[in-house]
Each structure stands twice: as structure tokens, then as C-alpha cells.
Amino acid sequence: MKRALVALLALLSLAGPAFSQAVGPPALFCNKSFTVSAGATAITQVVAAASGSAVHICGYDINAGAAAGTFQLSTGTGTNCGTGTVNITPAFSLGINGVLVSRPGAVWYSSPSGNALCYTITGTGPINAVVLYGQY
Secondary structure (H helix, E strand, C coil): CHHHHHHHHHHHHHCCCCCCCCCCCCCCCCCEEEEEEECCEEEEEEECCCCCCCEEEEEEEEEECCCCEEEEEEEEECHHHCEEEEECCCCEEECCCCEEEECCCCCCEECCCCCEEEEEEEECCCEEEEEEEEEC
């Protein structure tokens, strides 16, 4: 009996330490992007709403051309995010040839499920933007 207990303890010691489970929600990744190069536009849908899916934003690069302008991201439902519109970002103001880059490396915004992603540009532009996102 003593030998059996010693053998069992020896086997358990070979198994190594017990590892704990990760705490918190699973990591979200952005596997898509959209680009836009335009002058002033009213609120414009760029990613269609998908039932049961949220839009997750990871980052953006925005630059102004020969004229100053603003760029803003928003979400909502209906035509061009016209219902329940929520501004994700402020209207970023960029001077002539101004540049704004934000790539934190992780999702920093997730829309409510079933919302579309839209943008608005003011000024004569063009404003050029690349936005990194995922939708699931």
C-alpha cells in the first residue's frame, strides 16, 4: 500500500504545475479595412449592418490633402446610420496635409450588434482615410 501511494505521488509530480484559465473576454481582432478619399460628404455607410454581428474598430490613419477638413466615424442602423446614430470619434480636424494615426493594437470600440459603420467628411478635401475593423 505504501509503495502504491509513493508511485501515485511520483506520477502526479511528473504532470507538472496546474495552469490557470485566462480571465476576461476573448481577444478581438480586426481583419478588414476600408479606405476613403473624398471631399465633403454627408454621413455615409461604409460597412453594412449584419444581424447578430458588431463592428469592432482597431485603428485608423487619416490625412488631409491640399485643404483642411474633418473626419468622423459613427455607427447606427437604417440608411447611412440615420437611426440611433452614435459618434465613435469626435470630428477630427486636420489642417492642410495634416496626419492623424491611431493604431493601439487592439479593439478599442465595439458597436452594438446589428449596427452599420459610417463616416462623415467636411471641408473641400480630399480627406484620405484607412480604418481597420472586424465584423463578427
